[in-house]
Amino acid sequence: MPIYTPVENNDNAVIKQGATPDRYIDLGNYLDSVNKPDNRDVLVKNYGSQLIGGPLGLCEMVGAEEAVGANDEVQYWEEKRLHKTQDGTIAATAATDTGAKLITTATNHTCRVNDTVIIDGYIRALVSAVNSSTSYSVTPLKATWGAAFSANQFVKVAKFGNMWTQGGDQPTDFELSNLDRRVQGFAIYKDVYTATGSQMGNIGWVKDENGSLYWFHKGLEDYRKRAKNYHEAMAFYGVIPSNANLSSLTGYQGYTDTVEDRGVVAPGYLEDIADLQNLSVILDKQGAPEEYMFFSNRIQANKFDNMIAGAIEQPSYGVFSNGDDMAVNLGFKSVKVGGRTFHNKPLQILIDPTFGGQTDYYKWFMVPMGSVTDPKTGIQAPTLQKNYKGYPSGQKRYMESWVTGGADGVYTNGKDSQSFQLRSEFNLITRGPNRHAIGAGK
Numbered sequence: 052m053p054i055y056t057p058v059e060n061n062d063n064a065v066i067k068q069g070a071t072p073d074r075y076i077d078l079g080n081y082l083d084s085v086n087k088p089d090n091r092d093v094l095v096k097n098y099g100s101q102l103i104g105g106p107l108g109l110c111e112m113v114g115a116e117e118a119v120g121a122n123d124e125v126q127y128w129e130e131k132r133l134h135k136t137q138d139g140t141i142a143a144t145a146a147t148d149t150g151a152k153l154i155t156t157a158t159n160h161t162c163r164v165n166d167t168v169i170i171d172g173y174i175r176a177l178v179s180a181v182n183s184s185t186s187y188s189v190t191p192l193k194a195t196w197g198a199a200f201s202a203n204q205f206v207k208v209a210k211f212g213n214m215w216t217q218g219g220d221q222p223t224d225f226e227l228s229n230l231d232r233r234v235q236g237f238a239i240y241k242d243v244y245t246a247t248g249s250q251m252g253n254i255g256w257v258k259d260e261n262g263s264l265y266w267f268h269k270g271l272e273d274y275r276k277r278a279k280n281y282h283e284a285m286a287f288y289g290v291i292p293s294n295a296n297l298s299s300l301t302g303y304q305g306y307t308d309t310v311e312d313r314g315v316v317a318p319g320y321l322e323d324i325a326d327l328q329n330l331s332v333i334l335d336k337q338g339a340p341e342e343y344m345f346f347s348n349r350i351q352a353n354k355f356d357n358m359i360a361g362a363i364e365q366p367s368y369g370v371f372s373n374g375d376d377m378a379v380n381l382g383f384k385s386v387k388v389g390g391r392t393f394h395n396k397p398l399q400i401l402i403d404p405t406f407g408g409q410t411d412y413y414k415w416f417m418v419p420m421g422s423v424t425d426p427k428t429g430i431q432a433p434t435l436q437k438n439y440k441g442y443p444s445g446q447k448r449y450m451e452s453w454v455t456g457g458a459d460g461v462y463t464n465g466k467d468s469q470s471f472q473l474r475s476e477f478n479l480i481t482r483g484p485n486r487h488a489i490g491a492g493k
Contacts, residue, residue: 090256092256092257092258092264093257093258094257094258094259094260094269101276101280101403102276102279102280102399103280103283103284103398103399103400103403103406104283104398104399104400105283105284105286105287105398105400106283106286106287106306106418106435106479106481107282107283107286107437107477107479108283109344109346109418109435110433110435110436110437110479117436117437117438117439117449118436118437118438119438119439119440119441119447120237120438120439120440120441120476120478123236123237123301124234124235124236124237124301125234125235125237125438125478125480126232126233126234127233127235127432127480127482128230128231128232128233129230129231129233129482129483130230130231131228131229131230131231133228134209134210135160135161135226136207136208136209137154137156137160137161137162137168137187137208137209137210138156138157138205138206138207138208139154139155139156139157139160139185139186139205139206139208140154140155140203140204140205140206141153141154141170141200141203141204141206142154142200142202142203143200143201143202144196144198144199144200145196145199146195146196146197146198146199147195147196148191148195148196149190149191149194149195149196150190151179151180151188151189151190152188152189152190152196152200153182153186153187153188154186154187154188154189154206154208155185155186155203156185156186156187157185158185159184159185160184160185160186160187161210161226162178162181162187162210163178163181163213163222163224164178164179164180164181165177165178165213165214165215165222166178166210166212166213167192167210167211167212167213167214168189168208168209168210168211169208169209169211170189170206170207170208171198171206171207172207174191174196174197174198175191175192175193176189176190176191176192177189177190177192177214189208235303235304235438235478235479235480236291236301236302236303236478237303237438237440237476237477237478238285238286238289238302238303238475238476238477238478239474239475239476240278240281240282240285240473240474240475240476240477241473241474241475242274242277242278242281242472242473242474243470243471243472243473244270244271244274244470244471244473245456245468245469245470245471246267246270246271246468246469247458247467247468248457248458248459248467248468248469249467250266250267251265251267251458251459251469252265253265253266253267254266257269259272260272271471274471274473275473278450278473278475279450280406282450282475282477283400284400284406285305286305286306286437286477286478286479287305287306287307287400288305288307288308289302289303289304289305289306289308289479290302290304290305290308291303291304291308303478303479305479306416306435306479306481307413307416307489307491309481309484309487310416310481310484310487310488310489311489311491312484313484313485314484314485314486314487314488314489315330315333315334315337315485315486315487315488315489316488316489316490316491317330317488317489317490317491318490318491318492319414319490319492320350320351320354320414320415320490321351321354321355321358321415321490322354323354323357323358324358324388327358327386327388327393328388328389330488331388331389331391332389333488334391334486334488337485337486338485338486339391339419339486340419340420340421340486341390341391341392342391342392342394342419342420342421343391343392343393343394343417343418343419343420344394344396344417344418344420345393345394345395345396345415345416345417346395346396346397346398346401346415346416346417346418347395347396347397347398347401347414347415347490348397348398348401348402348407348408348411348413348414348415349397349402350411350414351414351415351490352395352397355384355386355393355395356384358386358388359384359385359386384396393417401413401414401415410493412491412492412493413489413490413491414490414491414492415489415490416487416488416489416490417487417488417489418434418435418487419434419483419486419487420434421434422434432482433482434481434482434483434486434487435479435480435481435482436479436480436482437477437478437479438477438478438479438480439475439476439477440476440477448474448475448476448477449475449476449477450473450475451473451474451475452471452472452473452474453472454469454470454471454472455469455470455472456468456469456470
């Protein structure tokens, strides 16, 4: 029976005389190949939490109740102005004229004979005739017009009452209040994360946020974070497609598009207290409340700090249960200007260079605090409201998740992997957008 002697591989044991040196590793590399690395398994978070925050998170912050959608769209109502302006173009008028002048409006007016109007804020006149739904005649209440107008000059006109002689009959025409019906569709978000059965059993060098060395857990956690960020971004940037090529998508109107469509839009940064005071005057005309949440990028936040340094009024903290400690704990700084309090907080969706911070187009936005009364039902509703679709069982279609695959105890198909599915159907309602403000522009 032959006996075999093991063949030893001595190539790297010594440097042989006359051998080519590049055939052998040097002593340093040899030691590196056998020494155990001093590995630090803590993962360095270069960019912090990377959660961007946004209007959905704001709903949670202020305790706005989530509502379950019962249709493919949410219908809600907005009250119109109690009064209507009667602006239009006036016929040529000399300052010494005493007779009636025709005013032509671009849309239907609500003037009636014997209504009193004020023109351009100081000329009082009486509606002496109604010619059509888009024209009426006015006669100055004073001796003359007292001002000259060129033909078809635009004038601002507002009714301030009416005048009747004794014994006159009651008017037969009347003004009828109306409502605006608003409809908001639902956003549908879908995503998936897949790990092979082999990957699920591999241990890595770095621990994830929960202390696990199984790296697929890190991928799963990031997948959920990305989904949360996309939900916030969809609520912030969403728009109803109007392109004919996208007619199959119903879409939804996000926060920024809603405010730009029907709210207060400022062309840039608020530089100082004077800018904030001017904005407050504009908000007054929209029936704004006395307290606002003011979210900004870092540049605007710095400017806001300078505003605080020059502020002299004591801010109120009603939204924080009148406790400035709570405001500070949540990262807010507050200032009171012209009787209105603004609570400022930098928001990552406006700062993160992979979202709003990439261009700084949207610089800040302001959300009025408190609730809004639905004019149709009389029910008090939050300014911002998150809605999600649900099932009769009570389960909701928001961050709805389930697992499919054929590994680690889940065997729904023949694939050697696990797929983590995610689906959401949700929307954001912005009530009273005329009272919201946003700073936007290049």
